[in-house]
Every structure is written in C-alpha cells, then in structure tokens.
Amino acid sequence: MEARKTDNIAQAIKALPYRKAPAGFSARVVARIAAQAETPWQELLLEQAGLLVAGWSGLLVSGAAWLAWEYWARLAAALLEPGGFTHLAGLAGAHAALAADKLAEWISFAARLLPGLPPWYETAAATLACSLIIVALRSGEGTRSALNVSK
Amino acid sequence: MDGxxxxxxxxxxxxxxxxxxxIVEAYQDRIYSFALRLLRNPAAAEEAAQEAFVKAFRAISKYDSAYPFASWLFRIAHNVCMDALRAAGRNSSIDEEDFPDMADPAPGVEETVGASMDSERIEAMLAALPPIYSEVLLLRYREDMGPAEIGRVIGSPEGTVKARLSRGREILKKMLGDATVQGARP
Known part of the structure; x- marks a missing residue:
C-alpha cells in the first residue's frame, strides 16, 4: 500500500506538465543581456564615485562611533555638570576652528605644490586606467559569484 | 547533450x-516551471527564470561540458530561487530540515480524493511542502535526475538529497492518507 502511494507520487510528479513561459520570454532575456553589456560609461563613473563616497562615509562614521564609544563616560559626566553643555559646545567650536585652520593651511600647501604636479590629462588618464582595472576586476568577480558553483 | x-x-x-x-527557448518552460513551483508567484518566477538565464550567459565560459548542461542551468536557477525566497522572508522553509505535522495543507488538497492523482492535486501538495522538499522531488521525478546530480544542483551531499527525498515522499504520503481518510468520511 505504502509502496503504491510512493509510486503514485513519482508518476504524478513525472506527469506534471511544464508551465509555459510568458510570451516574449526569450526576447526579454536577450534584451537584458544586451542592456547589461552596454552599461554607459556615465553609469560606471557614477558607480565609482558612489563607492568612493560610501567608503569615506563609512570611515567617518566608524571614526565618530569609535570616539563616542571611547569618551562617552567623560562626555556624559561633562554634560551633567552645570554649564557643561555650553563648555562642550565651546570646546567643539574651538576644535572646529582649529580643523578649519589646518584645512586652510593644507589647501595653501597643496596650491604651492600644484605647479610641480603632472598635467591634468596625465592625472585623468591615470584615474581612468585605475577605474578600468577596478571595473574589470569587479566584473570578473561578478561572473564567479553568478555561478556560485564549485564543480 | 546533442550536437x-x-x-x-x-x-x-x-x-x-x-x-x-x-538555448533559452529550449529550456525556458522547464526553468520557469521549476521557479514557479518553488516561488508560487508567476511574476517572481519569471523574474527568477530570466535572472538565471542572464547569469548563465555571463558565466557560460565556466560551464564544464563533462556535466549535463541542464543540471548546470538548474543549479543557477536553484541559487536564484533560494535568494528570492530569502528576500521574500521565507527563510524558515528553506533552511529548516525539520518539518511539522501537516495540519493545514494547501487549500484543495484535502478536498480531492481517489487513487489516481491528477496534476492539480499534486501541484497543490507540492505547493504545501517547504521548497527544500518540493525541489528535490521535482528534480528527481519531473527532471529525472539521480541523487548525485541533484546534489550538484542544490549544492548538498548525496545523503542529504536522499534524506530530503525520503522526507518529502513521507509528507506527501501523509497528505495523501489524510485526504483519503477525509474523503472516506460520510
């Protein structure tokens, strides 16, 4: 009885009809492949810029989180004191002024260095070459992960 | 594989x-049916099947002709469908090996009785199974793959495939028994 049930199950699954794929299915697949092959360069550029921004943001957030974690007890104690908030705001303002001063100095230093730097087209060519290498490496990774197969 | x-x-x-x-035209119905039976949603199944073909095209140079092309393609489809199921929040039915008693099978399963099983009935029963069981049953009986080949498709050892096949059949038999008992009641 049990064996007959299993047999029935196997036969019933075997006899299941294939569902027809929607009309135009293969044309849509080919169109998707073509669309992916022709990724516009602007998109690649934006993607790289996005990655750069995301990387820097991650670094800044991690740094801020580390500072908060490291000094939270002292910050909390300082905030609880009378006039603590004003004192901390003044301290933060002083730090910001110092950072702005350092930035201005760095910009002036960079401006003095500028005449010694390679011409803009060499820098642009180097940036483009680096971007192409990154894109090539990433597309290779994509192909490997597409399969997710270990034969 | 033919010439x-x-x-x-x-x-x-x-x-x-x-x-x-x-290639797409030759396999589209098989891959779409497989995705539809796992995802149970025509739009999601079409998306998954298309994604599987696109990934297959991009990775075609990695295909090893020592193995059947169908199982290679089904492996990609399996990965895409499992990702879709996870994204849809059906993790538990993918990852859990254990399966509770079938107290509430898919609607219609218990209403249909009789010794022979029509396709609607078996579709409903398969739909009530967690995907890890329905996919091995489909690959074994509908796609006529052996346990080793199924193992390559789903990326699991042969023993796991055999255990899932056995458990899947057991659950279906229980469903079938329940339906028969229900039908026999006055």
Missing part, C-alpha cells in the same frame, strides 16, 4: 546572444 546544443553553447561562449536565444 546542436553543443554547437549553440560554443557560440554562446563566444558571446553570440542569438545562439543563446536558442
């Missing part, structure tokens, strides 16, 4: 999308 398919695959490896369209 025509091998020739088409060779042309696909050279980047010929026209040749790949022939």
């Amino acid at each position: 025509t398919e091998a020739e088409l695959l060779g042309r696909c490896a050279a980047g010929d999308t026209g040749a790949f369209s022939g």
Whole structure:
C-alpha cells in the first residue's frame, strides 16, 4: 500500500506538465543581456564615485562611533555638570576652528605644490586606467559569484 | 547533450546572444516551471527564470561540458530561487530540515480524493511542502535526475538529497492518507 502511494507520487510528479513561459520570454532575456553589456560609461563613473563616497562615509562614521564609544563616560559626566553643555559646545567650536585652520593651511600647501604636479590629462588618464582595472576586476568577480558553483 | 546544443553553447561562449536565444527557448518552460513551483508567484518566477538565464550567459565560459548542461542551468536557477525566497522572508522553509505535522495543507488538497492523482492535486501538495522538499522531488521525478546530480544542483551531499527525498515522499504520503481518510468520511 505504502509502496503504491510512493509510486503514485513519482508518476504524478513525472506527469506534471511544464508551465509555459510568458510570451516574449526569450526576447526579454536577450534584451537584458544586451542592456547589461552596454552599461554607459556615465553609469560606471557614477558607480565609482558612489563607492568612493560610501567608503569615506563609512570611515567617518566608524571614526565618530569609535570616539563616542571611547569618551562617552567623560562626555556624559561633562554634560551633567552645570554649564557643561555650553563648555562642550565651546570646546567643539574651538576644535572646529582649529580643523578649519589646518584645512586652510593644507589647501595653501597643496596650491604651492600644484605647479610641480603632472598635467591634468596625465592625472585623468591615470584615474581612468585605475577605474578600468577596478571595473574589470569587479566584473570578473561578478561572473564567479553568478555561478556560485564549485564543480 | 546533442550536437546542436553543443554547437549553440560554443557560440554562446563566444558571446553570440542569438545562439543563446536558442538555448533559452529550449529550456525556458522547464526553468520557469521549476521557479514557479518553488516561488508560487508567476511574476517572481519569471523574474527568477530570466535572472538565471542572464547569469548563465555571463558565466557560460565556466560551464564544464563533462556535466549535463541542464543540471548546470538548474543549479543557477536553484541559487536564484533560494535568494528570492530569502528576500521574500521565507527563510524558515528553506533552511529548516525539520518539518511539522501537516495540519493545514494547501487549500484543495484535502478536498480531492481517489487513487489516481491528477496534476492539480499534486501541484497543490507540492505547493504545501517547504521548497527544500518540493525541489528535490521535482528534480528527481519531473527532471529525472539521480541523487548525485541533484546534489550538484542544490549544492548538498548525496545523503542529504536522499534524506530530503525520503522526507518529502513521507509528507506527501501523509497528505495523501489524510485526504483519503477525509474523503472516506460520510
């Protein structure tokens, strides 16, 4: 009885009809492949810029989180004191002024260095070459992960 | 693999999308049906099947002709469908090996009785199973793959495949028994 049930199950699954794929299915697949092959360069550029921004943001957030974690007890104690908030705001303002001063100095230093730097087209060519290498490496990774197969 | 398919695959490896369209047409119903039976949603199944074909085209140079092309393609489809199920929040039914008693099978299962099983009934029963069981049953009986080949498709050892097949059949038999008992009641 049990064996007959299993047999029935196997036969019933075997006899299941294939569902027809929607009309135009293969044309849509080919169109998707073509669309992916022709990724516009602007998109690649934006993607790289996005990655750069995301990387820097991650670094800044991690740094801020580390500072908060490291000094939270002292910050909390300082905030609880009378006039603590004003004192901390003044301290933060002083730090910001110092950072702005350092930035201005760095910009002036960079401006003095500028005449010694390679011409803009060499820098642009180097940036483009680096971007192409990154894109090539990433597309290779994509192909490997597409399969997710270990034969 | 026949000569025509091998020739088409060779042309696909050279980047010929026209040749790949022939491959898609040959396999689209099988892959779409597989995805539909796992995802139970026509739009999601079409998306998954298309994604599987696109990924297959991009990775065609990695295909090893020592293995059947169908199982390689089903492996990609399996990965895409499992990702879709996870994204849809059906993790538990993918990852859990254990399966509770079938107290509430899919609607319609218990209403249909009789010794022979029609396709609607077995579809409903398969739909009530967690995907890890329904997919091995489909690959074993509908796609006529052996346990080793199924293991390559789902990326699990042969023993796991056999255990899932056995458990899946057991649950279906229980469903069948319940339905028969329900039908026999006055």
